[in-house]
Amino acid sequence: MQSAVHKYPPQPVLALPDRQWPNRQLTHPPIWCSSDLRDGNQALANPMNGHTKLRLFRLLVAMGFKEIEVAFPSASQTDFDFVRQLITEGEVPDDVTLMVITQARGELIERTFDALQGARRAIVHLYNPTAPLWRKVVYGKDKGGILDLAVTAAQQIHQRASRHPETEWVFQYSPETFSATEPEFARDICNAVLDIWQPTPQHKAIINLPATVELSSPNVYADQIEWMHRHLHGRDSVVLSVHPHNDRGCAVAAAELAQLAGAERVEGCLFGNGERTGNVDLVTLAMNLYSQGIDPGLDFSDIDHIRDTVSDCIQLLVHPRHPYAGELVYTAFSGSHQDAIKKGFAAQDREGPWAVPYLPIDPQDVGRSYEAVIRVNSQSGKGGSAWLLQECHGLQLPRAWQVEFSQTVQQHSDHSGVEVDSHTLWQLFQQQYLSAGRFQLLGSSPALLAGAAGEPLLQFQVQDGEQPLSLSAEGNGPLDALVNALSRHLDCTLDILDFHEHARSEGRAADAVAFVALSVDGQQRLGASIHSDSLQAALRAVFSALNRC
Numbered sequence: 368m369q370s371a372v373h374k375y376p377p378q379p380v381l382a383l384p385d386r387q388w389p390n391r392q393l394t395h396p397p398i399w400c401s402s403d404l405r406d407g408n409q410a411l412a413n414p415m416n417g418h419t420k421l422r423l424f425r426l427l428v429a430m431g432f433k434e435i436e437v438a439f440p441s442a443s444q445t446d447f448d449f450v451r452q453l454i455t456e457g458e459v460p461d462d463v464t465l466m467v468i469t470q471a472r473g474e475l476i477e478r479t480f481d482a483l484q485g486a487r488r489a490i491v492h493l494y495n496p497t498a499p500l501w502r503k504v505v506y507g508k509d510k511g512g513i514l515d516l517a518v519t520a521a522q523q524i525h526q527r528a529s530r531h532p533e534t535e536w537v538f539q540y541s542p543e544t545f546s547a548t549e550p551e552f553a554r555d556i557c558n559a560v561l562d563i564w565q566p567t568p569q570h571k572a573i574i575n576l577p578a579t580v581e582l583s584s585p586n587v588y589a590d591q592i593e594w595m596h597r598h599l600h601g602r603d604s605v606v607l608s609v610h611p612h613n614d615r616g617c618a619v620a621a622a623e624l625a626q627l628a629g630a631e632r633v634e635g636c637l638f639g640n641g642e643r644t645g646n647v648d649l650v651t652l653a654m655n656l657y658s659q660g661i662d663p664g665l666d667f668s669d670i671d672h673i674r675d676t677v678s679d680c681i682q683l684l685v686h687p688r689h690p691y692a693g694e695l696v697y698t699a700f701s702g703s704h705q706d707a708i709k710k711g712f713a714a715q716d717r718e719g720p721w722a723v724p725y726l727p728i729d730p731q732d733v734g735r736s737y738e739a740v741i742r743v744n745s746q747s748g749k750g751g752s753a754w755l756l757q758e759c760h761g762l763q764l765p766r767a768w769q770v771e772f773s774q775t776v777q778q779h780s781d782h783s784g785v786e787v788d789s790h791t792l793w794q795l796f797q798q799q800y801l802s803a804g805r806f807q808l809l810g811s812s813p814a815l816l817a818g819a820a821g822e823p824l825l826q827f828q829v830q831d832g833e834q835p836l837s838l839s840a841e842g843n844g845p846l847d848a849l850v851n852a853l854s855r856h857l858d859c860t861l862d863i864l865d866f867h868e869h870a871r872s873e874g875r876a877a878d879a880v881a882f883v884a885l886s887v888d889g890q891q892r893l894g895a896s897i898h899s900d901s902l903q904a905a906l907r908a909v910f911s912a913l914n915r916c
């Protein structure tokens with residue numbers, strides 16, 4: 368196959384050798400503007416209806432957005448009616464500003480203002496494309512013609528707004544296709560619009576510079592933004608805004624670098640919905656700040672609710688690996704990660720900075736539980752199974768048991784080829800350590816009797832296969848006595864090598880869990896048992912070990 372790569376000339380880069388943005392750091396959040404109900408909506412096969420738009424609008428308000436682009440009112444009756452509904456039904460909190468978009472066309476601008484009648488405060492967003500390809504192919508206009516289009520529309524907006532002083536108007540201009548436009552022309556058209564609107568530091572206009580189609584790497588976009596930042600008229604009367612799209616998959620990086628370059632405001636959509644590959648993802652952007660200790664001013668404390676509501680409204684799924692919000696993003700399947708996470712949780716200082724390996728943020732901050740952090744499959748090691756048994760079943764497996772049990776889990780998952788859920792893990796644990804075998808403890812004497820040597824004498828009722836037995840022996844404790852009795856009965860050497868016991872965690876406080884490592888003629892066998900009585904748990908753990916010979 369012949370390569371077609373020659374069809375794609377590289378995008379020009381802007382010469383900005385004294386760029387300042389690489390030396391800066393993000394220290395505060397931008398002004399967020401959600402375009403979910405406009406740019407996100409216009410990208411859907413089935414645009415949202417009024418009911419769905421209202422549901423999403425309420426979510427955006429609850430999350431803390433103060434600027435929301437709610438519609439393209441001249442595009443459809445649904446959008447027009449939605450703006451009317453928000454205004455007439457008092458849906459807009461005092462600290463939230465509605466934004467609507469319009470093309471630079473007289474009749475559309477009229478309709479846009481009709482929709483906004485009675486709004487307390489509103490941003491009127493005017494756009495027209497400015498890049499050479501659009502000028503030539505779409506409009507058949509030269510630079511002057513395109514500039515006239517913008518200026519005429521800006522004048523009409525200014526005049527129309529002045530007839531409605533009851534609304535606090537904010538004007539926004541977007542040179543659509545900015546990042547493909549010659550910087551000098553982008554500067555000239557923005558400045559021409561600003562000259563008409565005459566913003567002041569008290570009453571600013573918004574200049575929004577979109578990467579309508581993302582064409583270059585984020586550093587190039589940042590250079591373009593810094594250049595405009597330096598060349599706009601009355602910079603202190605302008606809110607410089609960016610609107611990255613994600614065609615190259617770099618929209619988040621582009622928005623971050625653009626802020627370093629002077630942008631004060633970011634437009635985007637939740638989870639990166641939007642035309643083609645989407646608008647910049649505001650969730651990732653905001654949570655990136657959060658993970659650096661900067662409060663984004665948006666509430667993600669129940670990120671699953673946000674994700675599910677958005678998904679439901681736009682009828683698109685959020686990828687399971689979507690940053691911060693995907694189903695799998697706080698989950699480790701691989702053994703060494705699980706081991707590190709388990710140790711990290713144990714070492715985490717409650718009041719100290721977050722420092723759990725492989726988890727950039729605490730899942731609980733976004734309403735996720737720790738339960739799904741570790742999931743077990745054939746890529747998992749001992750730490751994973753041990754974690755799940757601890758989290759889901761209240762068992763704290765000592766190291767030797769972790770090592771042994773993980774081999775059973777490994778064999779099972781290798782064989783099944785699928786994830787081992789906590790229920791299956793529990794079944795495997797029961798089969799390995801708790802199931803019936805040749806030996807069974809039927810009972811033990813409740814009181815200790817004095818033995819010949821002055822040591823306590825203990826009696827045990829034991830089942831050996833089909834045979835019920837009564838055994839007794841002295842020992843320096845019940846376990847010792849049991850091992851002595853069994854040694855004698857089996858004519859072999861039994862020794863307790865290791866013993867652990869703990870109360871089963873929360874919710875199962877009545878149960879004791881015992882682990883016994885038994886030497887049987889020099890061979891180590893591991894046993895475990897769970898019982899409401901801690902002595903019974905310990906004794907039964909010996910039988911568990913013996914049954915595994």
Ligand SMILES: CC(=O)SCCNC(=O)CCNC(=O)[C@H](O)C(C)(C)COP(=O)(O)OP(=O)(O)OC[C@H]1O[C@@H](n2cnc3c(N)ncnc32)[C@H](O)[C@@H]1OP(=O)(O)O
Nearest residue numbers: 406409439441442469470471472494495496505506543579
């Ligand atoms: C990058 C972005 O996201 S920009 C926003 C894009 N969003 C949308 O388009 C969604 C809503 N739009 C619509 O529903 C329709 O475009 C409408 C209802 C607004 C207008 O529909 P129509 O009048 O039938 O125009 P249509 O969209 O087919 O064609 C666009 C016409 O407007 C012109 N036009 C497009 N954008 C602009 C603009 N921003 N300013 C001025 N003229 C424009 C085109 O050049 C074309 O003109 P022509 O008919 O003389 O060739």
Ligand SMILES: CC(C)C(=O)C(=O)O
Nearest residue numbers: 494541543544577579
């Ligand atoms: C209208 C503008 C801001 C837009 O959506 C874009 O250029 O992507």
Ligand SMILES: [Mg+2]
Nearest residue numbers: 406577579610
């Ligand atoms: Mg867009």
